[in-house]
Amino acid sequence: MKVIELINPSKILRVYCYTPISKPLNGSIPRSNTSHFLRLCPVEYTYKNGKEEKIAKTETYLIKGIRGAVRHQVMKLCHSHGLEVCHTSDKETDKHGNQLLPKGFHLIGSCKNTDECIIHQVFGSKRSTSLISVYADPITSINHATARISQNLQNVQIATEHRMVQSYDGNSIQDFGERYFSGEFYFEIDVTQCEKSQLGMLIEAIMNLHKLGGGFNSGYGHIRIQKFQLLYRSIARNPEWDGDGFIVKETVKEKVRKKEVLTSLKSWKEYLKESSKCN
Numbered sequence: 703m704k705v706i707e708l709i710n711p712s713k714i715l716r717v718y719c720y721t722p723i724s725k726p727l728n729g730s731i732p733r734s735n736t737s738h739f740l741r742l743c744p745v746e747y748t749y750k751n752g753k754e755e756k757i758a759k760t761e762t763y764l765i766k767g768i769r770g771a772v773r774h775q776v777m778k779l780c781h782s783h784g785l786e787v788c789h790t791s792d793k794e795t796d797k798h799g800n801q802l803l804p805k806g807f808h809l810i811g812s813c814k815n816t817d818e819c820i821i822h823q824v825f826g827s828k829r830s831t832s833l834i835s836v837y838a839d840p841i842t843s844i845n846h847a848t849a850r851i852s853q854n855l856q857n858v859q860i861a862t863e864h865r866m867v868q869s870y871d872g873n874s875i876q877d878f879g880e881r882y883f884s885g886e887f888y889f890e891i892d893v894t895q896c897e898k899s900q901l902g903m904l905i906e907a908i909m910n911l912h913k914l915g916g917g918f919n920s921g922y923g924h925i926r927i928q929k930f931q932l933l934y935r936s937i938a939r940n941p942e943w944d945g946d947g948f949i950v951k952e953t954v955k956e957k958v959r960k961k962e963v964l965t966s967l968k969s970w971k972e973y974l975k976e977s978s979k980c981n
């Protein structure tokens with residue numbers, strides 16, 4: 703049967719990074735003092751033991767907080783260019799009267815009906831949809847060099863770090879464990895709905911992204927962006943009869959765009975110039 707194109711091409715910003723140690727933790731495991739990643743379903747894979755093919759299972763986890771990290775970097779970027787944009791807070795003060803809203807920001811979503819800021823356009827708020835979606839393939843840790851996995855997984859080092867809080871005389875007061883991962887990974891932002899200036903803003907923020915998860919000031923969660931690509935991705939889905947039902951066969955085609963990255967950055971610079979004229 704002929705392949706049918708079912709989906710229009712989507713625009714994807716694919717970002718390749720490296721982290722020596724990151725802890726985007728989800729919460730503690732019940733009845734334990736260890737914080738953990740968000741655990742997903744175990745995935746089977748095959749590997750070779752001599753000539754023998756063997757099957758094993760690997761645990762998979764979600765890298766949480768990528769969207770938040772990108773958003774914070776975009777906030778910082780806009781702030782440094784003198785744009786007033788949405789903060790992540792929807793309250794001006796906490797219950798003790800402490801200021802939650804730094805200078806140069808407005809409450810999240812408060813700009814929607816007046817002069818919608820570029821962060822609100824792209825990231826939305828509670829009652830308004832975001833233009834982008836952020837996705838990363840789950841991470842896992844497989845040591846077999848011959849491993850063959852059919853699912854899209856990212857192989858990194860995952861381990862538990864045991865920590866101790868000590869008093870001055872060296873006795874431990876509290877000990878706890880935290881899971882971390884280390885290595886190269888990638889994530890994607892679907893930017894199909896973004897205008898050029900919005901895409902340019904995201905690209906500049908991505909290039910400066912350096913923080914993920916907790917403990918940054920103690921040396922954790924430093925990330926380095928190694929490379930990014932703007933991809934046009936089209937997916938064709940084709941039904942294939944297997945005697946019982948139709949298997950959905952996917953054919954993915956990707957094209958790398960170079961010029962659009964440069965024109966988007968230019969368009970973002972123009973946007974900044976226009977907004978500084980208005981102020």
Ligand SMILES: [Zn+2]
Pocket residue numbers: 787788789808810811812813814818819820821822
């Ligand atoms: Zn806003």
